[in-house]
Amino acid sequence: MFKIEQKISKSLGRAGVLITPHGEVQTPSFVAVGTKATVKSLSPEQVKEAGSQIVLANTYHLYLEPGEKIVKEAGGLGKFMNWQGPTMTDSGGFQAFSLGVAYGSKLSKFIGNESPKQEEIDEAYREERDKKAKITEDGVEFKSIIDGSKHFFTPEKSMQIQSDLGADIIFAFDECTSPHAPKEYLKEALARTHRWAERCLIEYRKNHPTPTLPEGEGAQRGTFGYHTTDSVTWKNLQQRVLEMREKPTPAENMLWQHLRKNSTKYHFRRQHIVGNFIVDFVCLEKSLVIEVDGDIHDYQKEEDKSRTEFLNKLGFYILRFKNEEVVENILKVLEGIKVGLKALPFGEGLGGVSSQALFGIVQGGRYEDLRKESAKVIGEMDFDGFGIGGSFVKEDMATAVKWVSGILPTDKPRHLLGVGEPVDIIFGVENGCDTFDCVAATRMARNGTLYTKRGKININNAKYKNIFEPIEEGCKCYTCKNYTCCYLSHLFRSKEMLAATLASIHNLYFINSLVAEMRESILNENFFDFKENFLRDYKV
Incomplete structure (x- = not known):
């Protein structure tokens, strides 16, 4: 899912590639915010032309209107908003807490130095919380900003909504505390966030089961072949995969040059391991496998039949072309692939919601010990990547990010939530963050x-x-x-x-x-x- 290409010397920063079912994201990358499945005032084409690789929509707002079931029926977030690329959704927690619990009109992502004395803040916070907060161990109750109706978000509810929305990357539900909350409350909220993270993983696995393959346990999330092979087989076959990529047949190379340019408008992977087989090309989003066969396949029809049956059981549809078909009439082959893609429903087999990646969120406010504790606890959970949430003292943001990045696993992506000013991005990249989102630019x-x-x-x-x-x-x-x-x-x-x-x-x-x-x-x-x-x- 995430490949590091180059690290910054004497720093935690790196450049890499984030791989999703709807395409690759070269990192570091800025995530355009389309709160209600639209980047305000821009069409998806304009967002793409402005250089955006990935967009983020808000679970809270889409849950309220038009409703996650509508988005699912439309084919998922990307199809709903006609965005041809990777997508994210946040957990809905930030809005449920900041809007529904009413933390105050003057609160923001950063805590300024001009803030009033901490004692005054703590007292004002307690009064506000006693009056407005509806937070329990189960979740948070909030009022809709549309009609004032009451709603209740739990970790399980957030996972269910995000599963229906169908984004490539989703986030665990966490408690978003006021940036001025006293440390005693932050400790309490942090422990609850960690318990909620575990509940998110349990619910997530219900909707995203690892396929049962003949080889046994499925691959660890974040590895090549995720959800399509086991770790032992992947290790045994990865060298063969690399060799096949380096020395493709002329027909395979010709077809790949077209598929990699998104000429079909869908993302394909080449030489991908499924079970104990290496398929030539696969579109996980549509569960479509493409095989380019040489003459040897005329003599191994039984082997090909059992291979096809195995792939079909996992929900994959197979298109086969002979080498000469590809070389002599590539346009006809591409048209056949497009017809096949169009005929297949979104999200069948392994390529729909089962390909969603779940990121855990690190909290802890402005306190080093709490940030490090959260990074350790969340980092040890089986997430695909990590979000760094909460508020910072602006001048100390880089240091706070460094506390966290130095503890989180190095081989998984890190997303800095709600931060997108140019200077902040530079320091965020230097200290180990790979992606950023913020509404400020637009x-x-x-x-x-x-x-x-x-x-x-x-x-x-x-x-x-x-x-x-x-x-x-x-x-x-x-x-x-x-x-x-x-x-x-x-x-x-x-x-x-x-x-x-x-x-x-x-x-x-x-x-x-x-x-x-x-x-x-x-x-x-x-x-x-x-x-x-x-x-x-x-x-x-």
């Missing part, structure tokens, strides 16, 4: 605040009325290639809808370009030069 854009390499600007300021240049020279986003500051300023002043679209395109492109450049610097082993140059010019 939310600020809709209000006229735009990112540049010199820092943020407010396009509503009067000086931009007469600047006949793009937001940033050299920026290759659609907005900068086609429009000037004065035009965008005019749109905002006129309250035109196009203003939000053009500004959001630019900000999303800026963040995606930033993480892409960071990735390149890691691969080229000059991350610290990149960091120094960026921070020198970027004014916060």
